[in-house]
Amino acid sequence: MDTIPYALPQIEDEEIKEVIDTIHSNWLSKGPKTVEFEKQFKSYVQAEHAIGLNSCTAGLHLSQLAAGVGPGDEVITTPYTFVSSANTIIHSGAKPVFVDIDPVTMNIDVNQIESKITNKTKAIIPVHFAGYPCDMDPIMEIARKYNLTVIEDAAHAVHTQYKGKMIGSIGDFTCFSFYATKNLVTGEGGMITTHNEALADKIRVMSLHGMSKNAWNRYGDKGSWYYEVDYPGFKYNMTDIQAAFGIVQLSKLEQMQQTRERYAAVYNQAFSEIEGFIVPHHDDVNRHAWHLYVLRVKEQNFTIDRAEFIEKLKEKGIGTSVHFIPVPMQPYYKKLGYKVEDYPNALAAYEGAISLPLYPKMSEQQVQRVVDVVLEIAKTYKR
Known part of the structure; x- marks a missing residue:
């Protein structure tokens, strides 16, 4: 019996060819393909600017710094997320303030946000859980x-729309992930989108050691050896090898999303x-977006x-995961005084959550096998 993995990327000949072409071009770090991927992605999500990075985590960190978040500030977010949403608040010198989730959508409960705002609050990081x-x-x-x-933490939300608007075109900043399990894959990678040109330029500088924004091209034919450091920045830039994946994946995204939607509908019906x-x-x-x-x-x-x-699913060859272990349950955050009991909806969601395999590389037969096994276990162990 073959195991159905929890997640696999859909990498095909087109991606491999694009990566090989990139290697032959000798642009291995940030270069023209990163710039092209940024151009295509901002058009896709209907944003004015896009900055390619090495992760969504880098995006969350840089967005906060660009917004002026720092020591003594507070940032509101959800406890039901991957730890990077909260970790980057710590990295910025601020304090995470958690707001419990809506028990239906599993997203931050907007009705509780205002009560958590103080004179120290600087930003809100809503997380689009699972792609909704x-x-x-x-x-x-x-x-x-x-x-x-x-x-916006849109690590799960490539392709997501809110009332007809693309996620990536609404908030002051939106941060996307292209990690190996995501809907659009570059291996590791991320993107910030924004409509603010000045802050987009600031993020470009901060993402590459704080060097002037065109310093990436200093070894090119039209580049200059001279650069200036305007800020003690970070090494957060995307590479052209990553962007090569992204350009091809973006061209296939609508097709891959249709497959996700079809498989999710099979699960929902079952x-x-x-x-x-x-x-x-x-x-x-x-x-x-049906990321999860x-x-x-x-x-x-x-x-x-x-x-x-x-x-029981594992014994039957079905890979799974759990999204998420609430941040306040993690030892580091416990030491800071957070208690998961303060967020009962997040705790209840965690205690029942099972993430099933859902990705375009699955076959229809594999999807049906997942359905059959889940229903078999449910029937066998029904109270």
Whole structure:
């Protein structure tokens, strides 16, 4: 019995050819293909500017620095996210302030945000969990009311739309991930989009040691050896090898998304009527990117708990993951005084969450096998 991995990237001959062409061009670090990928990506998400980076984490960090977040400040975000959303707040010298999630969408509960704002609050980082968008209209309204910067964590949200608007075109900054498991893959990589030209230029400088923004081309035919350091920056830039992947992946994204949507629909139809399961929220107003398919298991309906359910899936050759372990449960954040019990919706979501395989490289037969195994376990261990 072959195992169905939790996630695999869809890398084909076109990506390989583009990478080989890049290697032959001798532009291995940031170069013309990074610039081209930025141009294509900003057009795709309908943003004025895009800056290629080595990760979404780098994007979150640089966005906060560009917004002036620093020691003594507070940044509001969700506890139900990967730790980088909170870690980058620490990196910036600020304090994370967590707001519990909406139990239906699993995104930040917009109705609780305003009560957490103080005179130290500098920014809000909404995280578009699994590819479903946060409720951005009230978030932007609150931000404008209190003069806060909105930095969207769109690590899951390439292709996501909020009320017809592309994620990447709404907040002050939007940070995307192109990690190996994401909808658009460059191996490692990320992107910031923004409409603010001055801050886009500042981020370009900060992403490459603080050198003047065209310093990446200093070894090219039209470049200059002279550069100036305007800021003690970071080594966060994207490489042309990464961008080569991205250019091809972006050209295939709509096709890959159609496959994700089709497979998610198979899961939804199979699991939505099963007592003891909660399928991911989706609707006709917003476009879900289906980066993750998080099935929530109500343990009271089964004789096994979530962890045992995962083990049964593993025994049957189905790879899974859990998204996410709430940030306040992590030892570092416990030491800072955070308690997961303060965020009951995040804790409840975590205790029932199982992320099932969902990616374009899966076959329809594999999707059906996942369905069959999940239903078999549910039937066998029904209370």
